[in-house]
Amino acid sequence: MTEWWVVPIWKTVHYIAAALVVGAAGLVDLRIFGIAKGLPLRPLQRLMWWAAGAFVVAAVSGYALLRINSANSLGPPINIAFAAKMLFLVLIGLNDILYVTTGLKREVDAVAAGESTSVSARIVAGVSLALWVGVVYWSRMLTFLAGAI
Amino acid sequence: MLQILQQWTETSAFFIWLRESPSIWAYPTVFFLHTLGLIFAAGASILIDACVLGAVPQLPLAPLARYFRAVWIAFALTIASGLIMLLSDLTRLDNRLFPVKMGFVAAAIVLTLVMRRRVERAGGSGVTRLCAAVSLVCWLGAITSGRYMAYLQ
Numbered sequence: 001m002t003e004w005w006v007v008p009i010w011k012t013v014h015y016i017a018a019a020l021v022v023g024a025a026g027l028v029d030l031r032i033f034g035i036a037k038g039l040p041l042r043p044l045q046r047l048m049w050w051a052a053g054a055f056v057v058a059a060v061s062g063y064a065l066l067r068i069n070s071a072n073s074l075g076p077p078i079n080i081a082f083a084a085k086m087l088f089l090v091l092i093g094l095n096d097i098l099y100v101t102t103g104l105k106r107e108v109d110a111v112a113a114g115e116s117t118s119v120s121a122r123i124v125a126g127v128s129l130a131l132w133v134g135v136v137y138w139s140r141m142l143t144f145l146a147g148a149i
Numbered sequence: 150m151l152q153i154l155q156q157w158t159e160t161s162a163f164f165i166w167l168r169e170s171p172s173i174w175a176y177p178t179v180f181f182l183h184t185l186g187l188i189f190a191a192g193a194s195i196l197i198d199a200c201v202l203g204a205v206p207q208l209p210l211a212p213l214a215r216y217f218r219a220v221w222i223a224f225a226l227t228i229a230s231g232l233i234m235l236l237s238d239l240t241r242l243d244n245r246l247f248p249v250k251m252g253f254v255a256a257a258i259v260l261t262l263v264m265r266r267r268v269e270r271a272g273g274s275g276v277t278r279l280c281a282a283v284s285l286v287c288w289l290g291a292i293t294s295g296r297y298m299a300y301l302q
Binding site: 004005007008011012015016018019020021022023024026027030035036037038039040042043044046047050113133136137139140141144145 | 173177180181184185187188189191192193194195196197199204205206207208209211212213215216218219289292293296297299300
């Protein structure tokens with residue numbers, strides 16, 4: 001049997017890792033929108049390496065939580081919130097792959113302190129921000145939508 | 150005082166709806182806003198603390214102060230939704246971890262206020278670094294006690 005204090009440990013780890021991922025994405029996206037314009041983007045985007053590390057921690061702790069509570073999984077029966085969360089994470093991955101492979105990331109890296117970013121960079125940042133809000137939404141709905149369908 | 154509050158939240162149509170409605174737009178939505186605000190406020194604060202402590206070399210620290218307005222907005226969302234959830238179930242006040250969590254949060258707010266002014270003026274001096282380190286610990290403490298609160302009653 002799992003002890004009562006095991007689940008909150010995994011949840012705490014998952015929460016902190018998620019906060020770092022969403023926090024880093026949020027800070028970079030906000031700078032691309034022109035907030036904290038005094039920051040040069042090349043060093044700021046290094047935050048995404050921290051986010052990548054935190055994402056691995058979130059994935060491992062998330063998998064552990066999934067093993068403990070199978071109601072949160074893809075099922076059967078399917079948890080619509082979990083399916084949507086995974087879909088949103090895939091979309092975020094695609095958005096990031098496009099951001100790097102189209103050369104947009106390199107273009108943004110060259111944006112120095114006080115300079116503005118291009119419209120395409122702002123679109124990618126907006127999509128990223130919206131998808132991360134979605135991931136948090138579906139995560140919160142996991143327990144409420146388990147068994148809804 | 151607490152009794153008047155209790156009477157109000159027990160009879161108010163809004164709080165009855167919040168407690169009893171099975172709708173996804175009732176309690177789950179308020180809970181979502183709490184999580185969203187918290188995850189951004191805590192995540193951004195922890196990262197700003199880490200930057201002040203030198204986690205990202207070559208990053209100028211003074212412009213980081215401009216982020217605090219966004220952090221405050223997220224924070225206000227967290228406090229407002231948290232207050233609504235607290236009022237909908239005042240027995241949370243009896244939770245042993247509640248004062249611990251609020252202590253961490255209050256300390257984190259004060260440290261953030263102090264740090265903001267110092268970062269804006271001078272970047273990362275010794276006292277500013279100390280504030281950043283303690284604030285980082287407070288955020289981690291707030292999240293940990295918040296998570297454990299749900300499992301203790």
